[in-house]
Amino acid sequence: MPPSEFVVKTVYWFFLYGCIGWGVEVVYAAIKEHKLVNRGFLCGPICPIYGFGMVGLIYSVSLIPMPDSGSMSAVAIFFIGMILTTAIELVGGWALFKIYHIRWWDYSNMKFNLGGYICPQFSLLWGLGSVLMIKVFHPLLARGSNPMPFKVMLILDIVLFIFFVVDVIVSTAAAIGLNKYLREIDELRARLRVTSDKLTTVLGNVVVMIVFIRLLPIAMKFIGKNSKFLTSMMRIPFKYLYYSLPVGCVLTVVHLILKSILLFAPDTIEKA
Numbered sequence: 001m002p003p004s005e006f007v008v009k010t011v012y013w014f015f016l017y018g019c020i021g022w023g024v025e026v027v028y029a030a031i032k033e034h035k036l037v038n039r040g041f042l043c044g045p046i047c048p049i050y051g052f053g054m055v056g057l058i059y060s061v062s063l064i065p066m067p068d069s070g071s072m073s074a075v076a077i078f079f080i081g082m083i084l085t086t087a088i089e090l091v092g093g094w095a096l097f098k099i100y101h102i103r104w105w106d107y108s109n110m111k112f113n114l115g116g117y118i119c120p121q122f123s124l125l126w127g128l129g130s131v132l133m134i135k136v137f138h139p140l141l142a143r144g145s146n147p148m149p150f151k152v153m154l155i156l157d158i159v160l161f162i163f164f165v166v167d168v169i170v171s172t173a174a175a176i177g178l179n180k181y182l183r184e185i186d187e188l189r190a191r192l193r194v195t196s197d198k199l200t201t202v203l204g205n206v207v208v209m210i211v212f213i214r215l216l217p218i219a220m221k222f223i224g225k226n227s228k229f230l231t232s233m234m235r236i237p238f239k240y241l242y243y244s245l246p247v248g249c250v251l252t253v254v255h256l257i258l259k260s261i262l263l264f265a266p267d268t269i270e271k272a
Contacts, residue, residue: 005150011157013058014051015164016141021050026200027207041096041104044167045199049092053085057130058138060084074131081130086123093117099172198263205256212249219245 022045042048060080061072089105094117097103108116145153219242227239 008150008154008157010055010059011161012145012153014048014055015046015157015160016051016145017054018046018048018051021047021053023203024050026203030204030207041100041102042164042167042171044163045203046164046167049088052092053088053126054133054138056084056088057081057134061134072134074135077131077134078127081134082123082127085126085130086118089122089126090114090118201263202260205260209253209256212252216246216249219249 025047057080061077064072064076064080093103093105094115103116106116107113107119107122110119110121113119222245223239223242226242227237229238230236231238231241
């Protein structure tokens with residue numbers, strides 16, 4: 001692979017997995033806290049530690065000699081992923097605390113934790129996640145990204161890198177208190193945060209929409225099985241009552257779509 005292609009693809013994987021990691025953190029926090037929370041320490045929808053972790057894992061696995069079977073065993077990937085991600089989590093957690101004076105994760109209540117930055121329970125989880133990513137998800141994403149022209153990927157990397165650098169500078173300046181003296185930095189950070197919070201809400205809406213879309217065929221199948229039954233008093237087919245299920249699914253999806261559009265383009269909804 002030419003050096004230029006190597007750099008472009010590395011940056012691409014960093015941003016892709018950083019955004020995916022941000023989405024995973026938002027979903028995890030929503031399940032745990034029963035509300036949408038923007039888990040990123042930056043204003044944008046990205047968790048760089050996931051990007052660094054996956055890029056390191058991808059190239060660590062690729063650099064190790066393969067056995068005769070042509071693919072690395074799940075056990076080897078598990079241990080490589082567990083050690084690598086735990087090391088990144090330890091260094092990243094410590095660095096974030098020193099720079100931003102905030103802990104974005106704290107394992108102090110977990111047994112055998114080290115400074116609250118790492119713990120064996122989550123290290124095992126990262127190992128299992130590494131196996132799933134390398135064996136299942138990364139090959140799918142790689143195949144999906146292959147048709148993308150090199151120039152398109154390069155332009156995408158440049159645009160994302162510029163936004164990322166601005167985000168890091170603004171967030172760091174706010175963390176060390178420079179925003180008190182430079183009002184422009186504070187205003188820019190506020191605008192970036194608003195956009196990130198909107199994306200968090202949209203992500204939550206998308207997850208809910210997926211659930212209701214998956215429920216739609218189940219509801220139709222349920223209606224088909226119960227179409228012959230009648231109510232005891234008025235002898236009305238139950239299927240007419242059960243049609244409220246798919247109708248409710250469709251209306252909920254439409255409502256969430258409009259709600260998501262309203263976040264970014266309120267004038268569009270008002271005109272419509």
